[in-house]
Amino acid sequence: MARLELINLNKTYSPKVVPVKDISLDVDDGEFLTLLGPSGCGKSTTLRLIAGLEEPTRGKITIGNTDVTNARPGDRNIAMVFQSYALYPHLTVYENLCSGLKLQKVPSAEIKQRVDSAASVLGLDAGLMNRKPGQLSGGQRQRVAVGRALVRRPHVFLLDEPLSNLDALLRERVRADIKQLFAAQRVPVVYVTHDQTEAMTLSTKVAVLNNGYVQQLDPPERIYSHPANQFVAGFVGSPQMNLLTLPCQGRFAMLGDCKINLPELSTVPPQIVLGIRPENVRIPQPGDTQIIHGQVFLVEHLGMHNLVSIKVNSSLKEDITVRALLPTDQRWSDGDISLALAPQSIHWFDVQTGDVFRREKVRV
Known part of the structure; x- marks a missing residue:
């Protein structure tokens, strides 16, 4: 077992520059x-701390049962894949793949066996082995960078935005390859990205960071369905969640002329933030009670759906905009529209702190 653990990890450059603040995870x-x-937000700095490229100001890093907090990068048995590929331009593909093994003084026969195995897994055919990085496509260079990490057989894999230099179609293809590849490695993998699609599709768990703190650490499906606070709710999801600051009257939040049942709270605040994803704003169905009325002012075609923006009828001075994902089999043009909010899909956040209000009980 090679369990990776970060314990109260902190990195401070100056009193005003603290990119990593007491991060603990495993x-x-x-x-x-x-x-x-x-x-x-501190994600790349955290990765560099794990790799030993930065020294923590405070905290502890362990791999297996070994404290590697102050160990040199070469003594941690970690393989890292960089955003820029970091291939040696004067070496061939084969030489790049085996460069780390030669430094470790691995026998030649074993080097060839490891390189051949990695090349087979990554689809790097024999015709590429004698080429240099400048003669390869972006996707091929990325595969070589991943292959160089694989042949190391490390205790931990670290990947720093490895797909960001690829075009959209190639990124999708390589992302699927990475998911299958690392699922078979059975060692800890830490992947850094600002792309939520990569995070949601690749991960067994996601740590959402902001201002150096872990905002939420959960499986991707829970990050999406149960965001811990307003930052996570707004950052994860495309199209972005509707986040509406609404006045409270009695046990209701007022969205235009629609009264929306509040969760059970010991004290009802004067205002509350309602969050609901565009896919949970729908055409009214029999039995729906939380219905808003407004005017369509923007329609964006997204292929399978239309993203429809409406201005909600309201007596408030400020306009309230709600976006909904609606079917493409109807025309959505400027004019009046009524939409329903799925009550079980509503999230509530504190206006001051952004923290979620837990919904153990909800009036329906």
Whole structure:
């Protein structure tokens, strides 16, 4: 077992620059953890701390039962795949694949066996082995970079936005390859990206980071269905979740002229943030009670759905905009529209803190 564990990990460059703040998490054999977040949230710094390319200001890193907090990068038995591929331009594909093994003084016969095995898995045919990186496509260079990590047979794999330099179609294909490939490795994998599609499709669990803190650590399906706070709710999901700051009256939040049942709260605040994903705003069905009325002002065609934006009828001075994913078999043009909110899909957040209000009981 080569379990990776981060314990209260902190990195401080100056009192005002603290990219990693007391991060604690673990990754077991066979788990694929993605560090997801916007630029500057601390995800790449965390990866560099694990790799030993940065020294933590405070905290502990263990691999298996070994404390590697102060160990040199070469002594951690970690393989890293970089965004820029980091291939040696003067070496052939074969030489790039075996470069790390030669430094480890692995016997020649074993080097050939490992390289041939990795090349077969990655679809790098014999005709590519004598080419140099400049003669390869972006996808082929990425496969060589992954192959160089695979032949190392490390305790932990680290991948730093490895797909960001690929075009959309190639990124989708390589993403599927990476998912199958690392599922078979049975060692901890830590993957850094700002692309939520990569995070949701590749991972067994996701750590959403913001301002150096872990906002939520959960399987991807729970990150999507039960966001821990308003930041996670707004960052994960495309199209983005509707997040509406609404006034409260009695036991209701007022969305235009629609009264929406609040969760059971000990004290009802003057305002609350309602979150609902566009796919949960629908054409009214029999029995729906939480129905909003408004006017269509924008229709965006997304292939299988239309993303329809409406301005909700309201007596408030500020316009309230709600977006809905609606079928393409109807025409959605400027004019009046009524839509229903699926009550079981509503999320509630504190206006001040952004934290979620737990919904153990909901009035329906």
